[in-house]
Amino acid sequence: MQLADLVNRTSEWLKSTGPNSDIVISSRIRLARNLDKVPFPHWANKKQSENVLLSVEEAVAKTAELKNTTTFRLMDLDSIDKQFLIERHMMSLELAQKSDHKAVVIDEEETIAIMINEEDHIRMQVMQSGLNLFEAWNIINKIDSALSKELSFAFLADLGYLTACPTNAGTGMRGSVMLHLPALVMTNQINRVLAAIAKLSFNTRGLYGEGTQAHGNFFQVSNQVSLGHSEEEIIENINGLIRQIVEQENQARQALLSENRLLLEDRVNRSFALLKSAHIISSQETIDLLSMVRLGCDLEMIKNIGRKTLNELFILIQPAHLQKIENKKLSSNERDFKRAELIRKKLAI
Known part of the structure; x- marks a missing residue:
């Protein structure tokens, strides 16, 4: 697969086939993993980073769940290629900052993406259309289990998976949902909703995630902390919140229709x-x-x-x-x- 092949394809998560896809654009589950006894990427030297890259590439090649993927080393991509992958939500702005010893693995449907040597050694994600976090979790859990047979991940019984950022420790999981909320914006209710989300310890970001502002009435909602909760508990909590937001957006839409x-x-x-x-x-x-x-x-x-x-x-x-x-x-x-x-x-x- 070449990057040029993706231009004329519709990413699976954009097809609007999932539950509540009128308001929920997509659901994403991301897992952070690090190799045992290897410094985190920001502290690793060049040789250590290269060894991580080679080890993960080898593990990916042996994993049946990733047989339809292509690995792109960032050193082989120009600035437009990198921005192209960011725009398609296949990699982060942070991964694109420096190209040395970094790569991204992408499947043909753009459901799966694995970033190598970003903030953590491995940042894997699965995206699905609509409100579909559990389906995304089922897919990524199988990938994680398969990779763990090839790689030794940094893990402590009392802390869970060790991550570069302490807020990701534990399950190492971040669940996020992209929402389109024009009616809440038009009826001036969005600030109240965002304040309520923050009080419940969830993050709200823009179209391209961390560090971006909300444009086009798009908002990404995700959990802040993964320590002390199981993956299923985190997903249930996110789903409960998203269902409430969806209901409020639907009510705002009906109010606009009846009043304006x-x-x-x-x-x-x-x-x-x-x-x-x-x-x-x-x-x-x-x-x-x-x-x-x-x-x-x-x-x-x-x-x-x-x-x-x-x-x-x-x-x-x-x-x-x-x-x-x-x-x-x-x-x-x-x-x-x-x-x-x-x-x-x-x-x-």
Whole structure:
């Protein structure tokens, strides 16, 4: 598999086939693991880091659950390739910072991704469409069990899995759910909801996770601590919270329909019209407009376009994707032109 092959594919988690996929874009389970008796990546020397990379690559090659994966060493990728993988949620900004002795393993459906030598020696993740954390957990648990037969992980009976950041110790698990919450934003309820989430010891981040702001009414909610809880308990807690948020978003949508339907229809249709007619458009404006169109699709105000197409567009209009599609570097102005061209083509009815 080549990176170029991914440009024209829809990631499995974007297909809008999972539970509550009108509001819940995706669910992700991530596990942090470190090799026993080897310093964490930030403290390891070059030889130790290279040995970790070789050991994990060898273990991946022996693992049946990972037979349909490809390993990309970051030294072999240029800046656009790295940004492309970040935009597809296959690797983090942190992994891209330095390329030495680092790699990412990706399966053909982009359900599975394993980062090597990020903050921890191994950061593996499984993503699923909709509210589907338990399915993601079932998949990643099998991968983790298989890798543990090939690698010795750092583990203490009283602390669980040892991680570079103490908040990840224990299960080493982070569950996160990406939500689209335009109605809560439009009805000025979002700050109250975010404050309640924080009080319950959950994190809220933007579209691209840690260190990013919420744009396009997208929010990622995840657990803060994994120590002292089983994986199933963590997932149950996240699911319970997400169901409450989904219910509040649905109530806000119904309130908009009953109290401000004309205003809502106007915003949705104006957004759709702008996307279909613009010849120059920035990524930020596109995300905001697509958010309104997606809401209109969910509420059946727009019936000629599917949620899957809109989900794809949120990724395809990003800078690295436009440059991969064109197979060349583009200036900011060129990207704004190509973005508008792509959107008009995708939304042509």
